[in-house]
Amino acid sequence: MRSWGTQAETIASHEAEVKGSPLCQPDECKSCGACCGLYNYQDNSRVVLTERLRRGTECFAAFHSNPDRYRHEAAALEGPKLYETIYNCEFLGFIDEGHKRVGCLLHPQLNKGTDLRGISFYGADLCRQHLCPSHEKLTAIEKEVVIRLLDDWYLYGLCITDIDLIKSYLFNIQNAVGEEFNPAWLDTKPTLKKFMKEFFSWKEQWPFRRKEAFRFGKYYFLEEEYHIAHIDYRGLGLDPSPYDAIFLSFASEFRDKTEVSAAEEMVRKNIERVIALYLTG
């Protein structure tokens, strides 16, 4: 979580933040905290992360009077990590009363103008300046589509950091409609938006992901190293799926060819509906 205000605030405070980013804090409905270790837990379900953030934020209220107590209480909230060498920052919390936005509890906007990030594991400069690859790799349209579609921190952070998922999905749509996706249609075509939201919601709820696999999209973790997962289509008697990149992003693990067919049907139907709705006046 490198920048903090809403999109407008972030742009306005660009100089102050060195590399402010509307991608991290796009609006009042959501934000991302992925690079602060938000999802780096073996149980990174919405309910567990929400509770950890809520309790951490509550404890932080006493931080200024007793920093040691905060660290002690924050440590007690930790759970088994997915990837041991990624630091899960204890200063990530909810930064608004409604608990819609995750962010840095040490940020100056939460601490009467004083930047406390110097006490964090990464230090103030790194926290301020780091930008994840999505900033560079996603096009402006790809970013805008995800920002317009998703309106909660949990799903937004999962999806905005999944470059392959966003690009693969939009590639399939754009290829068929013959133009770059126009994000403005999402405001005027609610059914189009509904189906595209459904697709991204599979990043959270996907019937072919095995919980015990400890996957993070296409990445899995073994002996403190991360590896890129592969789906063994040949072993299932199949050719590689045209939706392979999407399936990997959803952390799919198929037991047999019937499951692959069912997954392809879900994705194909969604994409076909979206294309039809996009092309309808």
Ligand code: SF4
């Ligand atoms: S993972 Fe990327 S988008 Fe998310 S908070 Fe970090 S820098 Fe911002």
Ligand code: SF4
């Ligand atoms: S101090 Fe922690 S929560 Fe804040 S920006 Fe740095 S890593 Fe993220």
